[in-house]
Amino acid sequence: MSETSVFDDLPGDLMIWVLIVSELLVFGAGLATFLAVRLTDPEGFALAQDMLHRTGAGLNTVVLVTSGALAALALHLRKAARRGPARLALVGAAGLGVVFLTIKGAEYAAKASAGIGWDTHPFFTFYYLLTGFHAAHVLAGVVVLLLVAWQDTPRNIEAGAAFWHMVDLVWVLLFPVLYLLR
């Protein structure tokens, strides 16, 4: 008996979607908890938020979304059998991932030199947990993008790009909630 279900219509591998949904559950729970704890101390959270570097994070948003577009482009190129440009786009996407990590690293370094740590205020506990987990995923994504640039079957690129879009999506949710929401 074969099981034909909605799962068969999913683009790419089922397992990558299991991973994506799991990741979204974790980050979603993290954000929801952040918002719940914020209710207990709105003023403290607002003060702590003002210490963040909003411009840097805004710049990082542009960097990561552009990188996502490159990854999507790579899949289209590969499907059109243009392997060289596809690989170039993937390496470019990975490169922008490194740019993101560099800007993020500068932000962490500035916090550290200002004496701000994860236990300075509950706001920063969540700030470091959420952006830290996300940065770890960016790092993993860079490795994945380079791996699929090397083993460049369309199936691999699709899985890699799907993962990278998840990393994108999580940032696009983290950025407004952590940096902008008043």
Place this chain on the structure above:
Amino acid sequence: MKYQSQKIALAYFAVALGLFLIQIIGGLLVGWVYVSPNFLSELVPFSTLRMLHTNSLIVWLLLGFFGAAYFLIPEEAEREIHSTKLAYLQLIILVVGTLGVVVTYLFNIFEGHWLLGKEGREFLEQPVWVKVGIVVAALIFLFNVSMTVLKGRKTAISNILLLGLWGLALLFLFAFYNPENLSLDKQYWWYVVHLWVEGVWELIMASILAFLMLKLTGVDREVVEKWLYVIVAAALFSGILGTGHHYYWIGSPGYWQWIGSIFSSLEVIPFFGMMAFAFVMVWKGRRDHPNKAALLWSLGCATLAFFGAGVWGFLHTLHGVNYYTHGTQITAAHGHLAFYGAYVCLNIAIFTYALPILRNRDPYNQVLNMAAFWLMSGGMVFMTFTLTFAGTVQTHLQRVMGEYYMDVQDQIAIFYWMRFGAGVVVFLGVLLLIYALAMPRREVISASASVAAE
């Protein structure tokens, strides 16, 4: 039985059932101490009895897993086990180690000796020489089954089972590392305890359950494997960082409270997945397998694991809740139903499936076996409820009202009496089960039982 070497499983299952009986007798004694605290206190103190109760549980479950692997690996790999001799040598080492543990605990000989005396950490009390024996036995086992799989057919079921068993053996190595610092001691202790039962054991559970579903329901291997991969991914994704739910109050940094709460909440998902998997397979299955008892245990396993491990675990996993419930009878309620549902039922499911095949008879004594399922499961569920109520009252009186521990214990004595009653029912169920599994009576249940068992 397709392969002669599957017979090895018979010896493993027999020893496992013997230890199971010892475990339950230990449980009865411990349960009686709760209602009559001075019982045996001069002869065998509570702590020793409890140690026997928990350690014999772990060892018989492990023996069951090993036996299950020796039973199903030949069928999956489509070849005989690499070495039958090594398999029996492994069993002998484990039995000698177990006897050594029992004697060391009961008479507390070699107290304080680095090699021969018992060690202090909960569940890892075994003397060092026994721990070394366990590692040697595990190495023999891994060599034996890995060689079999490497030379034979590789399936998702055998790969995941091997992954789980390798993880089990490697994580046990943390039992040898015992830092002076209590926080670090606990941190590494959970690498064994948590990453076993909420990590690699779940892989073993999922793969054995998948094997049973494949055989009992006749659903395509391809479908079973897809479920298996999803369940295993969910188990590892949530279970590894879920370790954080043990790091709330041991002196670890505070961010573990959030990591632990979030990831361990997701640990419900693989258990829900296993329950959904078992029932969907049965609904989709075309095969009317005569071994109804094995199916009952499999479904019971998936369901009670979901409630015991999943729901009762979630009940006190959030750190805001755990702040109050930590170490109360709530934990005991969760521990009992989780171990029973996930690992006891799983082992009995594979015993019930395999024993008629190993002993070359039709599925027999189905009715008695199924009656044992209801007695044991009914008893365990009742015990879980009484302990949950005990824990709720205890949490309120002790942690909210601030009453003294022993004063509270007096007030919840009624629950301990009911728990003992539930324990007696479980004990009777176990006796019935062992009789139903071991006694060579034949019994035809219905016309469909004439279908050949696979």
